[in-house]
Amino acid sequence: MRIVFAASECVPYSKTGGLADVVGALPPALAFLGHKVTVYVPRYRMTRIENPETAIASITVPFDDRYRFCSVLDGHVQNGVQFYFVDYPPYFDREALYGTPLGDYHDNAERFALFCRAVLEATKILGAPEIFHCHDWQTALIPILLKTLYDEDPAFAQTRCVFTIHNLGYQGLFPPEVLPLLMLPWDLFSMDKLEFYGKVNFLKGAIDAADYLTTVSRKYAQEIQTTEYGFGLEGVLRARTANLVGILNGVDYTEWNPATDKMIAANYSADDISGKAVCKRDLLKEFGLAPDTQLPVLGIVSRFAGQKGFDLIQYVADRMATEDLIVIALGTGDREYEDLFRRLAKQYPQKFAVKIEFNNRLAHKIEAGADLFLMPSKYEPAGLNQLYSLKYGTVPIVRATGGLDDTIEHYDPATGKGTGFKFREYSGEALLTTIQSALLAYRDTQKWRRLMHNGMEQGYSWSVAAREYVKVYERAKQGRLTPIVPV
Ligand code: ADP
Numbered sequence: 001m002r003i004v005f006a007a008s009e010c011v012p013y014s015k016t017g018g019l020a021d022v023v024g025a026l027p028p029a030l031a032f033l034g035h036k037v038t039v040y041v042p043r044y045r046m047t048r049i050e051n052p053e054t055a056i057a058s059i060t061v062p063f064d065d066r067y068r069f070c071s072v073l074d075g076h077v078q079n080g081v082q083f084y085f086v087d088y089p090p091y092f093d094r095e096a097l098y099g100t101p102l103g104d105y106h107d108n109a110e111r112f113a114l115f116c117r118a119v120l121e122a123t124k125i126l127g128a129p130e131i132f133h134c135h136d137w138q139t140a141l142i143p144i145l146l147k148t149l150y151d152e153d154p155a156f157a158q159t160r161c162v163f164t165i166h167n168l169g170y171q172g173l174f175p176p177e178v179l180p181l182l183m184l185p186w187d188l189f190s191m192d193k194l195e196f197y198g199k200v201n202f203l204k205g206a207i208d209a210a211d212y213l214t215t216v217s218r219k220y221a222q223e224i225q226t227t228e229y230g231f232g233l234e235g236v237l238r239a240r241t242a243n244l245v246g247i248l249n250g251v252d253y254t255e256w257n258p259a260t261d262k263m264i265a266a267n268y269s270a271d272d273i274s275g276k277a278v279c280k281r282d283l284l285k286e287f288g289l290a291p292d293t294q295l296p297v298l299g300i301v302s303r304f305a306g307q308k309g310f311d312l313i314q315y316v317a318d319r320m321a322t323e324d325l326i327v328i329a330l331g332t333g334d335r336e337y338e339d340l341f342r343r344l345a346k347q348y349p350q351k352f353a354v355k356i357e358f359n360n361r362l363a364h365k366i367e368a369g370a371d372l373f374l375m376p377s378k379y380e381p382a383g384l385n386q387l388y389s390l391k392y393g394t395v396p397i398v399r400a401t402g403g404l405d406d407t408i409e410h411y412d413p414a415t416g417k418g419t420g421f422k423f424r425e426y427s428g429e430a431l432l433t434t435i436q437s438a439l440l441a442y443r444d445t446q447k448w449r450r451l452m453h454n455g456m457e458q459g460y461s462w463s464v465a466a467r468e469y470v471k472v473y474e475r476a477k478q479g480r481l482t483p484i485v486p487v
Helices: 018-032 108-126 141-147 202-209 218-223 234-239 275-286 310-320 335-347 360-369 385-391 402-407 428-442 445-456 462-477
Strands: 002-006 036-042 053-062 067-078 081-087 131-135 160-165 199-201 212-215 244-246 297-304 326-333 352-355 372-375 395-399 421-423
Touching (some): 002 018, 002 108, 018 131, 131 141, 160 202, 160 462, 212 218, 212 462, 275 326, 275 360, 297 385, 310 335, 335 352, 385 445, 395 445, 421 428, 428 445
Parallel strands (some): 036 081, 297 372, 326 352, 372 395
Antiparallel strands (some): 053 067
């Protein structure tokens, strides 16, 4: 099958979160199954391309004030996948991908509309696919355009669109005036299309227009159809339930494997775990803490956002400081939570350490050097860090939601079964009690070893997920009008 991925980030060229990991790993897994896969991403300031060549010198993108002209760079074939970069420096040669700590860039609608139009036009020259696989609101205009302005384009007569929701919390909401600015028809501004409480909602439009929808875990696919997790789109999603399926993200074990990881102080595996103690000392040193402690280390690598359960951590942080544990956190995000961790590190310098930065090397060091990993998310579409933690023998403490619920089995000391610690109620007390039971279990060294092993033996390979996606592509090719039994 000829498949084109369009996404706003992709490892190793750009990353703010799990989307980049998925777009970096799923295409090679599909290529390995014999499919012809092409990936389009914007060229940001952070994007490093080896020997870029111009694939298309100029693509005209109409806006109502004036035309914009972008180009497409050939990033060559990597791991069996062809990469192209949409280059338009006024929009993408910026400090960050979507905005600064002060807020989103004011012209995000224009930026990603230009990207979507450029991808459609570029594929008409470089090869129209059987399947467009689009991701999150930034590429939502592709299914919308295919069903509207481009619906009579012969280049796309056989093309179907699969749309993956990586996080329903980000919908691409803009004032109605963006429609004429982007030269989109006004009749899209209706309740059954893009209109959402007086605004334009790109994600809503894609949910309606895509031939098939996926999200990144089975549980999240169910949750987003409920009022609690649906962010107001639960009704729209329920209307598409026959064409909505959850496929759990895999892990790129060429990058996240303690046996081969080059970023950590010592390699180790389930058979010989001795290197993990070296990694722990190295981590403690890296964060300016005494390296020879007997206390368990609880790691956090996260966007500092409400979604990730930081309000719960905030609520119990001072009580956590009285427990026998050390907390090491890495992340950036909301000012409130950055300040919280700065305060904790100052007030309890032997118990809390933090680095406010985005640093992949440190993320690896935390996965390897910590004993426990904390993800108390309010909602979590898939979650990758808990999967990395399992592989690194770092026992996850998670809230039972979305992908966290699908992937972590609560540990039962009586049977020795399970892979981590899980709580359901979204409260600080539930979080603290769960941390305390993990600390209690940690004292039994032998049982703890078994618990680590249980996790290290788990495998979430992309080849399994890729096969599931191929089934979805096949179904999408049959067209959305056929009633489809969810896979
Ligand atoms: P989300 O996409 O919602 O942020 P995921 O758990 O799906 O959450 O993916 C987060 C990804 O981003 C992981 O690969 C994680 O290691 C990485 N990450 C998050 N924050 C940082 C950081 N401060 N430094 C390095 N990597 C980070």
